[in-house]
Amino acid sequence: MIPLSAYVAVSAVLFITGLLGVLIRRNFIIVLMSVEIMLNAANINLIAFSHYLESMAGQLVALFIIAIAAGEAAIGLAIIIVVFRGKISTNVDEMNFLKW
């Protein structure tokens, strides 16, 4: 029997990996991929607790998180296309034209 803390540890490591990706990568698409890694880590946590505490609520919330991740990916990639059309770069350091 695998202890619950093993799943929580895997999820924490994945979450930190995604967080580091958001912080250190410069390509906006990779930043969005790192956000997906973090959402997956949260899903592992929710489903592990749902299994070990014998409640369905965690699986339902994980399902909603997947739906929201789909919406986030669609909107984020549309924004990248708009930015890329005007200014040929996906570097997050150069996306500052809303600054004043």
Added chain:
Amino acid sequence: MVLVFFAYFALASIAAGVLTVSLKHPVHCGLALLALLVHVSGLFILLNAEFLWAVQIIVYAGAILVLYLFVLMLMNLKTDDRYFHSSYLYFLVPAAIGSLLVLALLVRSPFGGAKGDATTEAILEHGDTHAVGIKMFSEYLLQFEIVGVFLLGAVIGAIVLAKTPRPASKERKV
């Protein structure tokens, strides 16, 4: 046997996550993300969540990842020489120390709480999909409808954002 599968899926998903963050070419990062999603779905199987396994494969690996790869293909990116933040070591070292501390705390803490009524035997009687469906359309109906409206808004927003702007007509240009 379950332990072997768990070790494989956990280590492979962590390795794929690290590769996603550290590889240079964006398409390679996308493929590493695909490996991560498939191995995480393996963890879902070990937790008796077959419906979420199917949703993970269909929605994440089938739809979201293909969307990412399409955008990467359309943009034809050049890989920069400097693809990390200039001072990423300042993030990396404190993150490593802090995450080791958090991991030590997490592994030692006893997790517990009030147990619900969805025992493994109760779920396996009709299957996980049945249990998820019964719960979703009784207790979580409002949230389900809200997610539906949210997805509609996301679809409309994506279409409006990504549409080619119409060239200004001649009459309006004074």
